[in-house]
Amino acid sequence: MFVRKSALAASVLAGGMALGGGQALAATDILIGGGAVTGVYYQVALQACAIINKQAADKLNCVGRPALGSVFNVNAVSRGLLDFGVAQSDANYNAWNGAADWDGKKVENLRSVFSVHPETVLLVTRKDTGIKSVEDLKGKSVNIGNPGSGQRGNAMDVLEMYGLDPEKDLNAQGLQQGEASRALVDQKIDAFFYTVGNPSAAIEDPANSTQIDLVDVNSDAIKKFVEERPYYVMTTIPAGTYRGVDEPTETYAVKATMVTSSDVSEETVYDFVKTFFDNFDAFKASNAAFKDLDPKEMLDGLTAPMHPGAEKYFKEKGWM
Template sequence: MFVRKTALAATVLAAGMAGATVPAAAATDILIGGGAVTGVYYQVALQACAIINKQAADKLNCVGRPALGSVFNVNAVSRGLLDFGVAQSDANYNAWSGAADWDGKKVENLRSVFSVHPETVLLVTRKETGIKSVEDLKGKTVNIGNPGSGQRGNAMDVLDLYGINPDSDLNAQGLQQGEASRALVDSKIDAFFYTVGNPSAAIEDPANSTEIDLINVNSDAIKKFVGERPYYVMTSIPANTYRGVDHPTETYAVKATMITSSDVSEDTVYTFVKTFFENFDAFKASNAAFRDLEPKQMLEGLTAPLHPGAEKYYKEKGWM
């Protein structure tokens, strides 16, 4: 468990000294959980901490770490194992509503901080597999994501909506994304699902080593499913976003969201948010997935209540 720093006690270091200097209060430690090291969630945590540690080191000491994904991060934030985490908007909605992984167990202390980039539900394969549609996954070895990840939930939804049983219709794997990307190149799996902002190194890397393809996830059942849920939207990945994929790919998307707990102090969240947005250009420049972000739009798609510390800053800026 991450140990917080506390204010140092004033001490007298030696008898006979004319006086002793009282040390300043130590910075508050904060821990942010991201996702797989090859994914954009980890970059959100890493780059946010880089800004905090450069611009507010006297107040906050920030560590961004890899983590197992949305479900894990929501639960870890709720239990105080993480101060902040990055999670999909659908996971936040379900946690706050007491649905899906949290059926009947609403996460009462979950709070939103800001949304980040849109994330598309992608199905990636090697061209040589002959997979041209979701239906073609039957009989194949497919990574659906590690337990505790939002992508696994998305993969299960897609398979269900296409009438595919992951237990009997395919050889489902539960690899973390870094392993899945390597496994695709090594022909150990035929395809993988991944929910991620674009472009993603987890897809660029295999595209540079083998011929890949992106498969449409756009059936009538998918469109109906998306239309009934406020945290989803249909979208398209432009042609040539990834090497060798020369056609647009239709699918749906969620939004990555920075979350925290009501147990984290208002002052800590306010300082975090203020420092982040006052140095926002540095964040946008840190990853291609962030380049089109606009601060006011990052208050959209939040499915748990805003933390008071974040709300205070947004009201000061006139954003709400």
């Protein structure tokens, strides 16, 4: 993988050489793929880069961008189009094991960096739709997530376990999350699936514009599904997390994970991880979904091998 250099740092280097002072080194550009702009993945990418650019501008020039989600980010990292990407723990598992979207095509150069926040599989509806259970989606217009997103895979799993065929039993939409949130308010869809950390603006925004409900995703089949997979856990969204949702909601969760490629240098990953965790309080304070994170627990939920640059830092800290 070629090393990109920031234009600003390159110009400084050129200037320094022209003045005869020339030992300055250009900062390495790194690009992090997040998710929809209303989702927490984008905040992971954005806030991580804010820390990097403030604290390590001499070494790294970081850009966090919205992206299409877990599957897209894993593939883009593997192909060298992204240096880092945020992906669900189930996508991390499936890519490394050659399953699901990567059936028979293991992503050999995928590497784990750290995990972030837990993400719940949510089914959001308006109160006026009469949808009280997953089975009630039959005949309804439902957003299952855009192709390339982890939430689409989760939605397909849920529908299958509840005996629903998205092509025959409902009007399935493939909107990105910002579009889906607006479509729910505008009554263009009846419900949407979304896998996200809580609280999320993608749920708060429609909750502030219309009356919403969260639907339990907790059938016996779901619980068995979770028990058989180490990267899932059953969880509960507390009552009052979102406006108008006054009862707790039982569902299951994955973890967001930061991934990279074995082609990214050990030095680059080490500098990124060290700067991020040495300034972790700033990250925790940047979004409500991060406020309860414990750095020592951010090595959980990872499947692909740890990148040597990340491993070096974690061993220095005594976390592994």
